[in-house]
Amino acid sequence: MENAEPVITPALRRGHVNEPATRERVRRFVLPYRPTSHAGPKAELRNASGGLVRERFRSPKEANDGRANYSRYPAAEGQHPARCRARDRRSLYERLGGVFAVAAVVDHFSDAVVKNPVVGQKSQNPALRDWHTKNLDRLPGLKFMRTLWVCNVAGGPFQYTPTVPGSTTVGLEEAHRNLRIAPAEFDEVAAELSRSLDYLKVPGAEKSQVLEAFAAHRDEVTAGYTAARN
Secondary structure (H helix, E strand, C coil): CCCCCCCCCHHHHCCCCCCHHHHHHHHHHHCCCEECCCCCCEEEEECCCCCEEEEEECCHHHHHHCCCCCCCCCCCCCCCHHHCCCCCCCCHHHHHCCHHHHHHHHHHHHHHHHHCCCCCCCCCCHHHHHHHHHCHHHHHHHHHHHHHHHHHHCCCCCCCCCCCCCCCCCCCHHHHHHHCCCHHHHHHHHHHHHHHHHHCCCCHHHHHHHHHHHHCCHHHHCHHHHHHHC
16 A cells, blocks of 8 residues: 555644654655745645645754654644744834833934934034034933834833924924934934944844834924925
């Protein structure tokens, strides 16, 4: 019965293939598996009719020699493997590490902006240049406000209250109107924020979300510049 068609039992469909005999049947009859399109060392196990048995994870060594490594977290038949993985439902604030981690990023970012040649003490924008040379006694307070702002937009428990209210609770147009920040200057500030996130080793997904949240206020921050041009 070497070439007999295997019986795909309910237990096998649920991925219960830990018994040596069953694992051997899977190796000989269900495999070879088809790789998924997802990045990383992942593959799907499918039964003889093409139904998904489970998602399978492989180590780099197994990826090279083709050996199976059966997980304990099977997928329901026909379910996409991406939906089988546990989703991280924490807020961005929690994934960043909370208020102390946010404050560390803001502290590094704020100091870097002061020294940035485009938007800091040597900026061609006189308002930015003056602020970063004549108002540094306000920098600790600005760091505090920036920390509250990031915590607020990231879903944290802290409420940001602007000193100069904008159109929304976290609106930034009025606070920056007199600085007349050009779009290119805003982009340089965003680049500095990106470098600070890298310096503090913030993971890529969380870094992207922070930058997206900041970029969403680009038109507000540059509103004074736009109005002056018109």
